[in-house]
Amino acid sequence: MTKPLFIALDFDKKADMWALLKQLDPSQEIHVKVGMEMFYQYGSEIVRELSDKGFKIFLDLKLHDIPNTVKRSAKQLAKLGVYCTTVHALGGKEMIKAAKEGLIAGTPAGKPVPKLLAVTELTSISEEVLKDEQHCSLPLKDEVKALAHQAQEAGADGIICSPLEVAGMKAEFPDDFMFVTPGIRPKNYQKDDQARVTTPAQARKNGSSAIVVGRPITQAADPAKAYQEILQDWREN
């Protein structure tokens, strides 16, 4: 499979989401990310609609609760047939293990189990915030790496981190462990609320397995053009 670019479908209205998706070339495989904004409004219906139209879905709900609750929730999520989903790595190994068990238990027979990705440190968190507000004494890269190892030991299939951290830890993980990276900004695009960003091309060079891009596509004057340009920067050799 070519390395995915997940378009973060962070929209207020479903109609705006479809207006964007209709502009994209239907002959290409399109990967999308459904997050809390759409899911809290439209629920599993939106996932099914996208799935029926052939989109490959990353359902990003960042589960973070006690293991029993996460296991039972993951079991329900697995019924939706998504490609991957997320938990917060800070929930601990028991919670991640429980999420994996729930996904396995809920996946319909003969269907692939959704990949479980653990969010390490959100890409909006800076070195300063990690130290001053999360009271973490480790440098950010070390904290991300420690959470990544913890997630892998607990059975996660990959992590979410910034592309800035990938190169420094990829060699320590199996080849199929996924490094999915938001915090993507084309050259000269504003950071918005993201703290740790790179261009798509830099994410590729650093070894990201997949990138997640929202506003640089969804807020563009010409989203289809922005998507193609970012895709080219991401995939160009």
Ligand SMILES: O=c1ccn([C@@H]2O[C@H](COP(=O)(O)O)[C@@H](O)[C@H]2O)c(=O)[nH]1
């Ligand atoms: O650490 C994280 C985890 C998830 N995200 C999500 O990715 C997109 C990024 O959107 P942009 O508009 O490209 O900033 C968004 O849906 C976040 O919820 C993240 O940014 N960082």
